[in-house]
Amino acid sequence: xxxxxxxxxxxxxxxxxxxxxxxxxxxxxxxxxxxxxxxxxxxxxxxxxxxxxxxxxxxxxxxxxxxxxxxxxxxxxxxxxxxxxxxxxxxxxxxxxxxxxxxxxxxxxxxxxxxxxxxxxxxxxxxxxxxxxxxxxxxxxxxxxxxxxxxxxxxxxxxxxxxxxxxxxxxxxxxxxxxxxxxxxxxxxxxxxxxxxxxxxxxxxxxxxxxxxxxxxxxxxxxxxxxxxxxxxxxxxxxxxxxxxxxxxxxxxxxxxxxxxxxxxxxxxxxxxxxxxxxxxxxxxxxxxxxxxxxxxxxxxxxxxxxxxxxxxxxxxxxxxxxxxxxxxxxxxxxxxxxxxxxxxxxxxxxxxxxxxxxxxxxxxxxxxxxxxxxxxxxxxxxxxxxxxxxxxxxxxxxxxxxxxxxxxxxxxxxxxxxxxxxxxxxxxxxxxxxxxxxxxxxxxxxxxxxxxxxxxxxxxxxxxxxxxxxxxxxxxxxxxxxxxxxxxxxxxxxxxxxxxxxxxxxxxxxxxxxxxxxxxxxxxxxxxxxxxxxxxxxxxxxxxxxxxxxxxxxxxxxxxxxxxxxxxxxxxxxxxxxxxxxxxxxxxxxxxxxxxxxxxxxxxxxxxxxxxxxxxxxxxxxxxxxxxxxxxxxxxxxxxxxxxxxxxxxxxxxxxxxxxxxxxxxxxxxxxxxxxxxxxxxxxxxxxxxxxxxxxxxxxxxxxxxxxxxxxxxxxxxxxxxxxxxxxxxxxxxxxxxxxxxxxxxxxxxxxxxxxxxxxxxxxxxxxxxxxxxxxxxxxxxxxxxxxxxxxxxxxxxxxxxxxxxxxxxxxxxxxxxxxxxxxxxxxxxx
Numbered sequence: 001x002x003x004x005x006x007x008x009x010x011x012x013x014x015x016x017x018x019x020x021x022x023x024x025x026x027x028x029x030x031x032x033x034x035x036x037x038x039x040x041x042x043x044x045x046x047x048x049x050x051x052x053x054x055x056x057x058x059x060x061x062x063x064x065x066x067x068x069x070x071x072x073x074x075x076x077x078x079x080x081x082x083x084x085x086x087x088x089x090x091x092x093x094x095x096x097x098x099x100x101x102x103x104x105x106x107x108x109x110x111x112x113x114x115x116x117x118x119x120x121x122x123x124x125x126x127x128x129x130x131x132x133x134x135x136x137x138x139x140x141x142x143x144x145x146x147x148x149x150x151x152x153x154x155x156x157x158x159x160x161x162x163x164x165x166x167x168x169x170x171x172x173x174x175x176x177x178x179x180x181x182x183x184x185x186x187x188x189x190x191x192x193x194x195x196x197x198x199x200x201x202x203x204x205x206x207x208x209x210x211x212x213x214x215x216x217x218x219x220x221x222x223x224x225x226x227x228x229x230x231x232x233x234x235x236x237x238x239x240x241x242x243x244x245x246x247x248x249x250x251x252x253x254x255x256x257x258x259x260x261x262x263x264x265x266x267x268x269x270x271x272x273x274x275x276x277x278x279x280x281x282x283x284x285x286x287x288x289x290x291x292x293x294x295x296x297x298x299x300x301x302x303x304x305x306x307x308x309x310x311x312x313x314x315x316x317x318x319x320x321x322x323x324x325x326x327x328x329x330x331x332x333x334x335x336x337x338x339x340x341x342x343x344x345x346x347x348x349x350x351x352x353x354x355x356x357x358x359x360x361x362x363x364x365x366x367x368x369x370x371x372x373x374x375x376x377x378x379x380x381x382x383x384x385x386x387x388x389x390x391x392x393x394x395x396x397x398x399x400x401x402x403x404x405x406x407x408x409x410x411x412x413x414x415x416x417x418x419x420x421x422x423x424x425x426x427x428x429x430x431x432x433x434x435x436x437x438x439x440x441x442x443x444x445x446x447x448x449x450x451x452x453x454x455x456x457x458x459x460x461x462x463x464x465x466x467x468x469x470x471x472x473x474x475x476x477x478x479x480x481x482x483x484x485x486x487x488x489x490x491x492x493x494x495x496x497x498x499x500x501x502x503x504x505x506x507x508x509x510x511x512x513x514x515x516x517x518x519x520x521x522x523x524x525x526x527x528x529x530x531x532x533x534x535x536x537x538x539x540x541x542x543x544x545x546x547x548x549x550x551x552x553x554x555x556x557x558x559x560x561x562x563x564x565x566x567x568x569x570x571x572x573x574x575x576x577x578x579x580x581x582x583x584x585x586x587x588x589x590x591x592x593x594x595x596x597x598x599x600x601x602x603x604x605x606x607x608x609x610x611x612x613x614x615x616x617x618x619x620x621x622x623x624x625x626x627x628x629x630x631x632x633x634x635x636x637x638x639x640x641x642x643x644x645x646x647x648x649x650x651x652x653x654x655x656x657x658x659x660x661x662x663x664x665x666x667x668x669x670x671x672x673x674x675x676x677x678x679x680x681x682x683x684x685x686x687x688x689x690x691x692x693x694x695x696x697x698x699x700x701x702x703x704x705x706x707x708x709x710x711x712x713x714x715x716x717x718x719x720x721x722x723x724x725x726x727x728x729x730x731x732x733x734x735x736x737x738x739x740x741x742x743x744x745x746x747x748x749x750x751x752x753x754x755x756x757x758x759x760x761x762x763x764x765x766x767x768x769x770x771x772x773x774x775x776x777x778x779x780x781x782x783x784x785x786x787x788x789x790x791x792x793x794x795x796x797x798x799x800x801x802x803x804x805x806x807x808x809x810x811x812x813x814x815x816x817x818x819x820x821x822x823x824x825x826x827x828x829x830x831x832x
Contacts, residue, residue, distance in 0.1 A: 007235070025568075027098045029068040032061050032080055035105035040065025044082040044106065051075065066394055070097065079103045081743035094741040100394075122721065131207040131224075132156075132626070146478055147225065149771065150198035155626075155674045155688040156206050157223065158713055158735055160779065163796070167220040167671055168208070168630065169692050169711060169738070172578045172607070172638070175219025177225050180404060181215070181465065182342075182383060197252040197269045200324070209558055209572025209613045212519025213447070213461065214502040216554040219609035219634055221580045227252060227324065228267065236810035245801045248273035263328040275797050278312035283307065285654055288644060289764045292417040298521075304652030305366060308595075317349040320563045335390040342406075346379035358651065360564075367651065371594075375414040382407055396451040404443040432476040432484055455510035457524055458505075459519075466783065467498045467602045469582050473590060490589060492522065492533035496582035499526045506556070513563070519556040523547070523577070528604060544587060552577065566619035568654070571612075577640065578607040584660045590738045595653045597645075601660050609634035609666075627673040637666035637696065641705060642742060644787040652787065663698030663705060663825050682721040696741070704741075711738035746780040764807040775799040793813045 001365040030045040046067050047058040056076065060067040065459040078090045078101065085106040093101070134154050158166045167173040173192075198812050205224035207214065214222055237255040242248075269740070285303035326340035354371040380729045383406035390399045412435040418428040447461035471494045476484035506519030527548040557573040583590075586600035611632040618625045638718050647655045670692030677685045689710035698705045715736040720728045734752045739745070754769035775798060 002622050015263070024073040024096070025070055025542070026073050026095055027068060027102055028069050028078070029066065029099075030101035031394075032067070032082070032759045033064045033065055034085075034103050035107040038105070041106060043083070044080065044085075047079040049077040049079060062396070064396060069711055070384075070389060072715060072825070073097070078474040079501060080106060082106050083259065083475070087580045097204075113768045127266060131210070134204050145706050147194040147198055148192065149200060151193070151204065151223070152733065153731065154204050154206065154223075155715070156208070156672060157204075157735070165193075165223065167223065168668075168672065168690060169207070169713070170220035170632075170668065170693075172218055173220040174215060174222045174341070175225070176214075178444070179214075179224055180385075180402065182404075183404065194723070197250060197267075197271070197340040200227050200252065200254070200267050203346050208628070209570075209574050209611065210556065210576075210667045211517055211574075212506045212521040212556045212560060213459065215463070215465075215525055215574070216521055216552075217579060218684040219576045219632070219637075221576075221611075225274055228265075232809070234258065234810060236808075238808040240804060240806040241646065242272065242802050242804040246273075246275055246798065248800075248802075249273065261330050262295075263329075263330075264326070265324045266323065268321075268323040271318065272320075273316070273318045275316050275318070275800075277316065277794075277796050277798065278308075278607070279312040279314070279794040280792065281308075281310040281312075284789045286787050288646070288787045290646065303362075303654060304648065305358040307363065307651060308360045309357045309359075311355045316353045319347045321345045328512055331715070335388070335393070338385075338387040338389070340383075340385045340387075340681045342381075342383040344379070344381040344387075346377065348377040348379070349376070350375045358653070365422065367420060369418060369420045369428070369651075371418040373414055373416045375412060377410065377412045379410045380407070382411075382617065396449065396457070398447075398449040400445075400447045401446040402443070406437040406440075406441045406443075408437070410439075429476065429478040430482075432474075434472075434474045434476070436472040440742075457504075457508045459507075460486045460505045462504075463500075463502045464497075465500045465502075467496075469496045470494070471496075471549060471582070471586065473588065491589040492531055492586075492587045494582070494588065495530045497526070497528040498582075498584070499525070500578070513561055515562075516556040517556075521554040521556070522551070523554065524551040524758060525579065525606075527579075529582075531587055533588060546585075550606070552608070564568045568617050570615040570617070572615075573610070573612050576611065578609070578634075580604045580606065580660070582640070584638070587733075589657070590711070594649045595655050597655060597659070598658045605633055605636045605662050606662055607636045607638055607662070607666075608636075622678050625673070626675075628671070630668070630670045630672075632666075632668040634666040634668075635664070636662040637698075639663050639696065639698065639705060639740070641703075642783060642785065642790075643699060643701065643703075644785070656788065659701045661705075663696050665695075665697050666791075667695045669693045672739060687714070707739065707741040709739040711737040725758060727756045729756075742785060743783045748777060749774070751776040759789045760807070763809070764805065767804045767806075769802050769804075771800045771802070773799065 003096065004373070018535055024041065032041045033039060034048075040067065042061060044061045044065070044067075045058060046061070046069060048056045048071055050056050057069060057071055059067045062503060071098045075092060078093050080088045080090075080189070088104055088106060090101070090104075124763075144219065148163055148165075150158055151157050151165060156168055158169070159443045160166065164171050165173055165175065172586050174181075176398075182601045203226050205222075205226065207222040207224060208220075210216075210222050219826035235255075236252065237256050239254075241251045241444050242250045244250075248269040248271075250273075250540045252267065255264075255266045257264045257740035284307050286299050286306065289303045290299050291297070306755055322342070322344040324340065324342045326338060328336050328338040330336045351375075352373045353374070354368075354370065354373070356368075356369050357365055358367040360366045383404065385402065385404040385428050386660075388399075388401040391397070391398060412433075414431075414433040416433070418430065420426040420428060443463070443465050445461070445463040448459065450458045452458055473490070473492055473494070474489045477486040477487050479485050500523055502521060502523040504519060504521040506517060508515065525548075527546075529546050531544045533544075554575045555573075556575075557571075559571040560568055561570075564569045580601075583598075583604045584600050587602050589597040589599040599813075609632050611630065613628055613630045615626070615628040638660055639659055639662075642658050646656045647656045649655060655679040662830055670690060672688065675686060675689040679685070689712070691710070693708070693710040695708040713733070715733040716731065717731040721730055727728075730753050732749070734749045735747060737745060737747045752769065752771050753768060753773050756767035757763055775810070777791055777797075778795045781791075784790075
């Protein structure tokens with residue numbers, strides 16, 4: 001409707017000015033916000049009406065709620081309109097010179113809410129030049145869930161059973177919190193996201209073609225998680241509680257106090273869970289050949305056992321506390337200072353019972369043993385950040401400065417006891433593993449935005465990130481006297497420093513229906529690693545101490561063509577980098593069991609990728625379609641490969657090593673599409689589909705790890721409003737089979753079911769959901785090499801039932817205000 005009013009305004013303006021005598025032209029400007037929240041209203045309409053009730057001209061607000069209109073001097077009525085909001089009029093405005101009118105606050109029109117769907121009932125997509133924004137909305141299945149669970153509902157994203165997050169099937173994705181790397185998301189690991197409540201999320205930005213404003217890290221792209229920060233005046237908030245089976249419970253509070261001068265916000269959560277899991281491995285071993293160093297002859301070595309099965313049962317006890325407290329102080333109407341502190345405490349225990357059967361070549365049982373690993377983990381993370389924001393003028397000129405410090409201390413201690421139970425009972429020597437990690441990160445960032453003319457925008461900025469991690473790994477082995485001796489061949493202290501300095505600039509403009517955003521980012525990275533240990537014996541060409549320094553340019557191009565008001569085409573190009581994590585380059589092996597070790601590779605180089613993305617968006621009255629065709633070419637891509645070390649355990653089991661390597665190239669081609677369809681007020685449907693093909697090439701230790709494969713994944717969500725305002729939601733996700741050079745992974749299906757009902761005058765909600773209804777979320781894979789095969793099944797968490805209750809005070813049910821709702825360091829959206 002507003003586009004027609006605008007066109008009518010422009011048409012009448014042209015006719016009027018053509019027929020009237022020349023008069024003085026003045027400019028009126030101002031801002032439109034939402035009443036109660038003071039959030040700017042984007043695309044609100046301003047109409048200028050003369051004394052004869054005739055529309056003279058008009059305009060539309062920008063993304064910040066500002067407008068500027070040129071008119072002939074005179075006396076007018078100024079009318080403010082926005083869909084589903086009450087119209088406001090300012091009568092008899094004497095406009096004989098340039099004038100800034102008072103800020104107008106529009107109030108929601110309750111009578112029109114039944115006609116316009118604005119509540120965040122389901123995930124909604126918004127397209128910007130460099131990203132897609134998915135508002136998590138009122139997802140019933142996320143009640144009592146974690147951030148990791150909620151990400152599984154975001155199109156283009158899949159979360160593996162072990163918590164690995166993939167974007168378009170690629171796990172090299174960068175996780176940001178409010179636009180910055182953060183201890184909230186963990187230091188290079190996604191485990192922290194399993195401890196954060198989903199209720200803390202406002203929205204998720206899927207950035208598959210990041211602009212120069214963002215870190216170049218992450219060849220798959222970026223997931224930017226924006227946390228809630230209420231902007232309603234006064235005291236408001238919510239309390240959410242949940243109870244799970246298998247045993248678990250949680251409580252999350254969101255409290256906000258806002259006045260004209262400050263805004264205090266806090267999210268605090270407590271979680272407890274006792275979640276079982278299981279895994280099964282069926283390993284077969286074959287003869288291998290070696291060259292005798294003295295004679296040069298080929299020797300055939302037969303395995304002690306030709307088959308070993310492992311059945312693992314996990315009991316995971318998780319106790320966690322997290323709180324995020326911040327205060328935003330409004331220095332002036334244009335500037336603010338925000339200080340935020342975050343604390344996460346974790347006290348976890350995992351008991352793994354591993355029952356192993358060893359079979360002789362005749363497939364007769366030779367040994368049975370039980371290995372029990374009791375692991376305690378204590379984790380303390382905290383973060384302090386300071387943000388200064390100054391809107392230098394009403395045209396959008398803006399300066400932002402961020403400072404951030406974060407620290408994470410994690411101690412893992414494991415006691416491993418093992419016992420042979422067949423053919424006779426023998427207590428084997430035990431082990432103790434102690435791993436202490438200390439991570440620190442400093443961040444400094446400055447961004448400056450300068451509008452140029454009506455549509456152009458120039459931006460420049462700097463980001464410095466300085467990381468240091470120290471890992472103290474100790475392996476103690478039990479001796480015959482009952483004491484423990486330190487294994488100096490594996491015990492080590494690894495210190496890793498990664499310092500990155502980045503400068504960027506970008507320029508955007510809009511010409512009619514065409515918008516573009518061009519950027520260039522310069523990043524210098526300095527890596528330094530130092531390992532200390534004794535009696536280290538290795539045949540690999542690894543350097544215990546290393547340094548690496550490289551400077552790279554990362555160009556970005558983002559284009560948008562608006563076919564119509566509800567239809568556009570986007571094209572993006574960007575160059576990205578994937579730096580190895582510290583555990584990927586630690587040359588000392590760590591082990592999950594006596595026969596399985598992981599060893600880092602200090603010779604691992606960063607991977608670089610060039611990505612292209614062609615997107616299409618079309619909106620109808622009840623239907624929205626998004627689609628993309630994408631291509632990525634990556635050099636020195638990472639891959640984890642398994643190989644037989646040639647060594648055996650004390651029981652004669654071959655020791656298998658997993659090591660990360662650089663492949664020469666990795667190419668990905670893909671297509672994705674998403675549909676949101678609301679055929680009736682009581683029914684809402686959405687679904688997405690992604691299919692991709694990848695080709696890799698690379699050789700390591702004379703073994704060719706090249707492969708090519710096609711895989712796909714799809715999800716579907718349906719929400720039905722039943723009588724008595726009961727809401728029913730069903731969601732399903734299927735990930736197709738996928739293969740790499742060594743491993744074939746089977747397809748996986750998961751279904752969730754939820755019911756909810758608003759009570760206490762819609763101030764509270766009670767909900768019940770079942771995650772993984774059919775108990776099918778299991779990773780099943782088959783790995784094959786020349787000397788062994790491994791058939792495995794792994795289930796991190798079994799089917800879970802959750803009953804949740806949420807109470808809101810001085811706060812209506814969450815409304816979908818798009819990008820205007822919530823804080824976060826998103827930078828400036830340009831065009832689109």
